[in-house]
Every structure is written in C-alpha cells, then in structure tokens.
Amino acid sequence: MYKRQELERLPEKQHLLTFKHYGVYYGYQAQIPNCVKEIARLRELTFRDLDEGSGEPYDTDKFDATYMHLFIYDQKNNQITGAYRIGQTDILQKQGGLEQLYLSQMFNFNDEFINQQQPCLEMGRSFIIASEQKSYHSLLLLWKGIGAYVCQNPRYRTFYGTVSLSKQYDPRSVAIMEKTMVKASAGVTAKIAFIGQLHPEVTQFIAQNTIELEGLSTIISAIEEDGKDIPVLLKQYHKLGANFHCMAIDTNFNQTPGLLLSCLLYTSPS
Numbered sequence: 001m002y003k004r005q006e007l008e009r010l011p012e013k014q015h016l017l018t019f020k021h022y023g024v025y026y027g028y029q030a031q032i033p034n035c036v037k038e039i040a041r042l043r044e045l046t047f048r049d050l051d052e053g054s055g056e057p058y059d060t061d062k063f064d065a066t067y068m069h070l071f072i073y074d075q076k077n078n079q080i081t082g083a084y085r086i087g088q089t090d091i092l093q094k095q096g097g098l099e100q101l102y103l104s105q106m107f108n109f110n111d112e113f114i115n116q117q118q119p120c121l122e123m124g125r126s127f128i129i130a131s132e133q134k135s136y137h138s139l140l141l142l143w144k145g146i147g148a149y150v151c152q153n154p155r156y157r158t159f160y161g162t163v164s165l166s167k168q169y170d171p172r173s174v175a176i177m178e179k180t181m182v183k184a185s186a187g188v189t190a191k192i193a194f195i196g197q198l199h200p201e202v203t204q205f206i207a208q209n210t211i212e213l214e215g216l217s218t219i220i221s222a223i224e225e226d227g228k229d230i231p232v233l234l235k236q237y238h239k240l241g242a243n244f245h246c247m248a249i250d251t252n253f254n255q256t257p258g259l260l261l262s263c264l265l266y267t268s269p270s
Contacts, residue, residue: 002034003032003034003035003038003073003078003080004078006027006031006032006033006034006035007023007025007032007035007073009031010025010027010031010032013152014026014027016070016144016145016148016149017141017144017145017148019137019141019144021074021075021076022072022073022074022075022081022137022141023072023073023075024070024071024072024073024141024142024144024145024148025070025071025073025145026068026069026070026071026086026145026149027068027069028067028068028069029064029065029069030065032069035069035071035080036064036069037058038080039069039071039080039083040058040059040060040064041057041058041059042080042083042127042129043058043059043083043125043127044056044057044058044059045129045130046127046128046129046130047059047127047253047254049130050164050166050167050168051166051167051168051254052164052166052167052253052254052256053254054254059125061102061252063085063087063102064085066087066092066095066100067085067086067087067092067102067122068085068086068087068088069083069084069085069086070083070084070086070142070145070146070149071083071084072138072141072142072145079129080129081128081129081131081132081138082126082127082128082129082132082138082139082141082142083125083126083127083142084123084124084125084126084142084146085123085124085125085126086121086122086123086124086146087100087101087102087121087122087124088119088121088156089101089115089119089120089121089122090119090120090155092122101115101122102122102124103122103124103160103161103162103260105191105250105251105252106162106190106191106192106248106249106250106251106258106260107188107189107190107191107246107248107260108188108189108190108191109187109188110186110187110188111187112186112187113185113186113187113188114158114160114187114262115160116187118157118158119155119156119157120156120158120159120160120262121146121150121156121158121159121160121265122159122160122161123146123159123160123161124161124162126142126233128142139232139236143236146159147265150265156265157264157265158262158263158264158265159262159263159265160260160261160262160263161260161261162250162258162259162260162261163231163233163234163237163258163259163261164231164250164253164256164257164258165177165231165256165257165258165259166231166256167254167255167256168228169220169224169228170223170224170225171196171197172196172197172198172223173220173223173224174194174196174257175194175196175197175198176196176198176202176206176216176219176220176223177216177220177230177234177259178194178196178247178257178259179196179198179203179206179207180206180211180216181216181234181238181244181259182244182245182246182247182259183243183244183245184245184246185243185245185246188245188246188260189246190246190247190248190249191248192248192249192251193247193248193249194247194248194249194257213230213235213238216230217229217230217235234259237261237263240263241263241264242261242262242263243261243262243263244259244260244261245260245261245262246259246260247259247260248260
C-alpha cells in the first residue's frame with residue numbers, strides 16, 4: 001500500500017508509460033523510500049540466485065540515495081517486477097567528481113572516457129524478478145522506459161554500464177567472453193583485472209578469427225555443464241551496437257566480473 005501511495009504522489013512526467021496492468025516509473029529515494037527499499041530487497045533475492053547476492057536482507061549501498069531508480073510496477077498484483085539503477089553523470093559529478101559514480105570503484109576513468117566528455121546515464125543493478133524472467137515483456141518495458149526518459153531528457157545521448165558475468169560461469173567461459181567482446185579503449189582501465197587462463201591455442205584462435213555472437217553463444221553453451229548461454233543482457237546490448245571497453249572485478253558485488261560497455265542512445269537528425 002505504501003508503494004502505491006508513493007507512486008501516486010510522483011509528478012506525472014515520472015510515470016513514463018503503461019502497458020496493460022504494468023506501469024513504468026522513475027524516482028529518487030527521497031521521493032519513494034519504500035519503493036527503493038523494496039527494490040533493494042528484490043535485487044538481493046534475484047542476485048542471490050546467481051551467486052551474486054550480498055547475503056544481507058537488502059542489496060543496497062550509498063548510491064541508492066543519489067541514483068535514479070527506473071522500475072516496473074505491477075498494478076494488478078501490487079508489486080515491483082524489475083528495475084534499473086541509473087546515474088546521471090553530469091549531476092552526480094557536480095556533487096563530488098568521479099567518486100560519485102558507482103563504476104569508478106571498478107574502473108579508472110581518464111579524461112578521454114565518455115562520462116568525462118558528455119552527460120551520460122550510468123546503468124546498473126538491473127534485475128527482473130524470477131516469476132517474470134521467462135517472458136521478455138519485462139525487459140522490453142524497462143527498455144521502453146529508458147527510451148521515454150531519454151525523450152524527456154535529450155541531453156543524454158549515451159549510456160554505459162556493466163554486464164555482470166555470474167560466478168556460475170566456468171572461468172574459461174568468462175575469459176572467452178572477455179577476449180571475444182572487449183576491444184581495448186583509451187580512457188579506461190580496470191582497478192582489479194579479471195585473470196582468465198586459456199590454452200594458448202584458444203587465445204591464438206580468438207586473436208586470428210572474428211567470432212560472431214552466435215558463435216560465441218555456441219562455444220559458451222558447449223563449455224558450461226548445464227548448457228547455459230551468454231547473458232541475455234549481453235545479447236541485448238550487442239544488438240544495440242554497444243562497444244565493450246574493459247573487464248574488471250566488482251569487489252562490492254561478491255567479486256563478480258563485469259564487462260564495461262557503452263551505447264549511443266540515438267543520433268540527432270542531420
């Protein structure tokens with residue numbers, strides 16, 4: 001009930017869209033404290049299933065107070081079903097520089113990197129609750145919500161973030177995804193690099209051949225004992241034309257490797 005009341009008090013523009021009995025909203029902890037608390041609880045439950053949980057009742061930190069929360073609310077069942085935590089880099093850095101960005105804990109960002117060159121959206125802590133994961137509509141709603149927000153705030157032309165590679169993956173799979181996807185970029189380095197061990201012939205094969213996403217998917221599924229594929233988010237970001245810059249270990253997220261990426265949200269008409 002408290003969540004519904006908080007949503008009703010939000011400005012109209014923060015209700016981004018409606019689909020059937022689902023609404024997509026954004027807000028800040030000061031506006032929707034109970035919603036953000038519930039998001040943190042659901043994040044922990046979802047991440048724990050992937051061996052990424054904190055072990056605490058809530059997955060939360062100081063960034064929940066300063067970042068925007070974009071989320072899906074199921075009006076019929078009175079529950080939050082998925083969310084993104086989004087940092088507005090231009091606003092955050094005015095409050096205290098790079099330290100205000102969550103990913104500055106994982107990466108060294110130099111002046112050349114995009115979040116120092118233009119206003120960006122730092123995307124992270126995304127989840128969809130277990131009961132909704134078999135359907136793509138929740139992920140699609142989150143993306144539509146992001147699109148609607150960008151239409152309201154056209155100064156944001158680029159987003160960046162990480163794809164977490166669960167520790168349920170074989171380390172060889174993680175190393176292959178890094179070797180295949182990452183094209184080293186100026187302006188960013190890992191604070192703690194992922195150290196993956198691959199047979200020299202595998203490394204040489206990757207270096208000498210272009211492996212498309214479908215091929216990478218086949219390789220990973222063959223390595224994994226349970227046959228799991230590459231992360232769905234990695235596939236979605238790739239479809240959006242993302243550039244993959246670097247991999248680092250997130251020491252604040254159960255030592256999970258994360259692939260740093262960026263993506264152009266739109267281009268202005270010529």
